[in-house]
Amino acid sequence: MNTKEKFAYAALHPLTVALHLLGQIILGMFIMHPVFVAISLFFAVVVCFFVCGKSFLKELKFYLPFYIIVALSNPLFSHSGATPLFFLNGKPITYEATIYGIVSSGMFLSVLLWCRVWNGIMTEDKLVFLVGRRLPKIGLVLTISLRMIPRFRNKWWEIREVQSTLGDFAESGFIAQIKGAVKLFSALITHAMESAVETGMSMSARGYGLKGRSSLVLYKIRPYDIVFMCGNLFTFVAIIVGIAMGFIDYQFYPTVTPVECGSGTTGMFVLFAMQSALLVLQAIKEEAVWKYSRSRI
Amino acid sequence: MEILSIKDLTFSYSGSDKKVLNGLTLSINEGEFVVLYGKTGCGKSTLFKLIKKELTPAGVENGEILFKGKNKKELSLRESAEGIGFVMQSPENQIVTDRVWHELAFYMENLGYPSEKISARVGEVSNYFGITPWFGKDTVCLSGGEKQLLTLASVMTVSPSLLILDEPTARLDPIAANGFLSTIKRLNSELGITVLLCEHRLEEVLPIADKIAVMEEGKISYYGSPREVCKKIADGEYEKVLPTAAKLWNKMGREGEIPLSVKEGREYLSKMESKNQITVTEEKKGEVALEMKNVWFRYEKKEEDVLKGADATVFSGEIFSIVGGNGSGKSTMLKLLAGIKKPYRGKVIIRGKNVARMKKEELYRNNIAYLPQDPLTLFLRDKVADELGEEGKSIAEKMGMGKLLNSHPHDLSGGEQQKCALIKLLNLKPKILLLDEPTKGLDCFSKEELGRTLKSLNGITIVLVTHDLEFAASVSDRCTLMFGGEILPPPRPENFFSENNYYTTSAARIGRGMLPHAVTTEQILFGYGNEN
Numbered sequence: 001m002n003t004k005e006k007f008a009y010a011a012l013h014p015l016t017v018a019l020h021l022l023g024q025i026i027l028g029m030f031i032m033h034p035v036f037v038a039i040s041l042f043f044a045v046v047v048c049f050f051v052c053g054k055s056f057l058k059e060l061k062f063y064l065p066f067y068i069i070v071a072l073s074n075p076l077f078s079h080s081g082a083t084p085l086f087f088l089n090g091k092p093i094t095y096e097a098t099i100y101g102i103v104s105s106g107m108f109l110s111v112l113l114w115c116r117v118w119n120g121i122m123t124e125d126k127l128v129f130l131v132g133r134r135l136p137k138i139g140l141v142l143t144i145s146l147r148m149i150p151r152f153r154n155k156w157w158e159i160r161e162v163q164s165t166l167g168d169f170a171e172s173g174f175i176a177q178i179k180g181a182v183k184l185f186s187a188l189i190t191h192a193m194e195s196a197v198e199t200g201m202s203m204s205a206r207g208y209g210l211k212g213r214s215s216l217v218l219y220k221i222r223p224y225d226i227v228f229m230c231g232n233l234f235t236f237v238a239i240i241v242g243i244a245m246g247f248i249d250y251q252f253y254p255t256v257t258p259v260e261c262g263s264g265t266t267g268m269f270v271l272f273a274m275q276s277a278l279l280v281l282q283a284i285k286e287e288a289v290w291k292y293s294r295s296r297i
Numbered sequence: 298m299e300i301l302s303i304k305d306l307t308f309s310y311s312g313s314d315k316k317v318l319n320g321l322t323l324s325i326n327e328g329e330f331v332v333l334y335g336k337t338g339c340g341k342s343t344l345f346k347l348i349k350k351e352l353t354p355a356g357v358e359n360g361e362i363l364f365k366g367k368n369k370k371e372l373s374l375r376e377s378a379e380g381i382g383f384v385m386q387s388p389e390n391q392i393v394t395d396r397v398w399h400e401l402a403f404y405m406e407n408l409g410y411p412s413e414k415i416s417a418r419v420g421e422v423s424n425y426f427g428i429t430p431w432f433g434k435d436t437v438c439l440s441g442g443e444k445q446l447l448t449l450a451s452v453m454t455v456s457p458s459l460l461i462l463d464e465p466t467a468r469l470d471p472i473a474a475n476g477f478l479s480t481i482k483r484l485n486s487e488l489g490i491t492v493l494l495c496e497h498r499l500e501e502v503l504p505i506a507d508k509i510a511v512m513e514e515g516k517i518s519y520y521g522s523p524r525e526v527c528k529k530i531a532d533g534e535y536e537k538v539l540p541t542a543a544k545l546w547n548k549m550g551r552e553g554e555i556p557l558s559v560k561e562g563r564e565y566l567s568k569m570e571s572k573n574q575i576t577v578t579e580e581k582k583g584e585v586a587l588e589m590k591n592v593w594f595r596y597e598k599k600e601e602d603v604l605k606g607a608d609a610t611v612f613s614g615e616i617f618s619i620v621g622g623n624g625s626g627k628s629t630m631l632k633l634l635a636g637i638k639k640p641y642r643g644k645v646i647i648r649g650k651n652v653a654r655m656k657k658e659e660l661y662r663n664n665i666a667y668l669p670q671d672p673l674t675l676f677l678r679d680k681v682a683d684e685l686g687e688e689g690k691s692i693a694e695k696m697g698m699g700k701l702l703n704s705h706p707h708d709l710s711g712g713e714q715q716k717c718a719l720i721k722l723l724n725l726k727p728k729i730l731l732l733d734e735p736t737k738g739l740d741c742f743s744k745e746e747l748g749r750t751l752k753s754l755n756g757i758t759i760v761l762v763t764h765d766l767e768f769a770a771s772v773s774d775r776c777t778l779m780f781g782g783e784i785l786p787p788p789r790p791e792n793f794f795s796e797n798n799y800y801t802t803s804a805a806r807i808g809r810g811m812l813p814h815a816v817t818t819e820q821i822l823f824g825y826g827n828e829n
Contacts, residue, residue, distance in 0.1 A: 207375065
């Protein structure tokens with residue numbers, strides 16, 4: 001758990017964050033425009049640092065090679081495009097395919113990073129809360145399964161360890177091991193059934209199944225959430241309209257379109273940058289509020 | 298005012314003629330703390346389930362159960378759910394949700410409380426029970442004691458007027474168990490909640506209870522204040538169940554009022570004169586069976602070490618017990634001895650050979666046998682008979698367990714599971730037996746039997762890890778404490794328990810300063826010239 005994340009995003013309602021990140025992921029997935037991709041990628045990296053702290057540097061060790069490999073693979077395998085840079089094994093490596101590789105790989109990475117942000121902020125209980133508001137039964141099933149998975153995983157290892165001392169797993173060979181695993185699995189199922197009986201009793205003893213179940217609302221939508229969501233909705237709709245009006249059309253093949261700086265397109269860039277920066281602004285705002293309240297003490 | 302009244306209750310499960318409850322009558326007044334005692338299988342759990350309408354099993358029920366003057370049949374499910382709180386044995390199985398806060402809210406959500414009321418009550422309850430520090434945690438990360446406390450707290454969120462607890466401490470270590478019991482006492486005295494508790498450990502519970510009921514063959518055979526009942530049952534087979542102080546009173550002439558707590562026991566003993574000294578037997582040092590040399594271990598690379606340079610030597614043929622609080626690394630150490638986990642530094646040597654270099658075959662064939670905390674993990678098959686093999690079956694029949702051979706291992710009681718597991722392991726003809734918490738969930742009769750069995754296993758070296766100090770004191774040749782990832786050098790139990798002030802048996806607490814080196818009831822009786 002990272003403390004910075006908690007402080008910066010604890011004030012936001014999970015729904016606000018979820019909608020914002022969904023917007024980022026959707027726009028990030030469908031817009032193949034170098035400037036858009038650059039904006040999305042830049043802010044995704046910044047928010048990742050806010051969410052994960054220094055440990056994100058370690059994760060970058062994985063993301064960077066991923067980026068380079070995906071970027072390089074396109075010109076190596078795709079030879080369309082009008083401008084050959086040089087020839088490899090008699091096949092042209094084109095300028096267009098290279099640019100396409102760089103941009104599409106950036107798009108991939110930005111979506112990946114926004115998903116990473118989602119994972120960091122939207123913890124399981126926030127998700128269960130969101131689902132449970134609309135569909136209480138599914139919410140309960142989710143929370144019960146989230147409890148069962150680690151329990152049964154531990155039990156599986158426990159049984160395995162104990163059985164290994166009885167010599168049941170000493171047999172090598174693929175078939176013998178599969179047979180052993182099947183026996184072990186059936187023991188685990190028996191165990192699960194037995195414990196489910198008691199869990200069921202504990203549930204009905206606490207009135208589960210009575211009519212009129214309610215649920216605890218942990219998060220409240222505050223005025224600030226509404227402002228945040230409205231701003232987000234405005235930029236999102238404006239960008240969709242902009243796409244429909246062809247402001248951000250872009251072509252890689254046969255030749256790369258030069259980046260235009262007409263007022264419509266520039267407007268789109270600014271709107272998208274504003275939207276992508278929302279979580280960064282939120283973190284900065286929280287920091288400022290904290291510093292200000294400290295300075296008054 | 299009477300809160301619960303049971304009149305002439307008879308019950309048999311559907312498909313069976315056997316009357317589990319047979320004319321049971323019991324009356325509990327508001328605000329009372331009542332302890333129900335009965336041997337395993339006497340029908341306590343059935344009684345509890347009948348009181349709680351939602352849990353009533355299928356079967357034929359006759360007689361009357363009145364809750365707050367209202368007949369059970371007329372009681373609505375909501376009234377029953379809200380009025381009677383119910384806590385069961387297993388800390389693991391009772392928790393429903395994945396987060397602590399959600400578990401606390403669960404009961405109130407079921408009853409449809411408005412959200413504001415739920416959050417106010419959750420806050421209040423988590424403060425009262427001291428749950429706040431782990432409020433945001435996943436329920437999987439909690440210890441057994443914390444889980445049981447959470448279950449109790451969750452039940453208390455709707456403030457039921459009657460609290461029923463079915464052996465809530467059976468799977469907790471003694472320190473967590475005492476903490477749990479004192480929380481219940483607090484609920485009873487601070488909030489006036491009526492408590493009906495079923496418990497094997499009368500030692501801790503009797504001094505705080507208002508009344509005790511003893512249940513036999515589906516009936517209440519004794520009911521009254523702890524002192525009255527203890528006096529009455531002191532003659533029969535229940536003598537073993539009595540608290541140590543009462544046992545001493547019983548065997549030493551029964552003068553004056555019967556003492557129940559350690560304090561009363563000391564007062565009682567101080568009026569007596571000791572006749573014999575307890576001699577500490579010499580340590581027998583035989584061949585070394587098992588050795589740990591500077592063993593270090595941790596589960597994950599980034600975690601703290603569980604074992605920090607643990608050293609120990611176990612001699613051939615002795616019973617070596619290790620006690621210590623939760624999380625002291627006892628169970629982990631046993632896993633290292635069993636070769637399940639490997640130390641990252643140091644050596645575990647078994648009969649002259651380094652475990653790390655031994656093959657599974659060599660390690661487990663007629664060499665080491667390991668009894669895990671949950672004996673059920675030893676069983677993979679559907680019938681006890683299939684698990685035990687021919688030889689095991691004949692042993693089981695000799696031990697009077699012939700009837701159980703066709704049952705499913707999960708259907709056995711805790712004591713029976715433990716026995717079957719032991720038979721299965723002894724079948725492997727081990728030279729070293731490693732036992733992890735062998736007395737967990739056993740009543741004192743099964744415990745005594747287990748102690749006798751272990752002592753009779755000549756030639757087998759036994760290492761046992763336990764929370765049960767009385768048990769460790771009575772069976773072991775040497776006994777030691779594990780603390781901070783290290784094993785302290787082990788003396789004889791007479792020295793160990795008489796030198797400890799807090800971590801010791803009740804008998805040692807009673808005899809402190811009056812009879813040196815006495816750590817069991819038998820030794821005190823011997824010291825005061827009352828052998829029999």
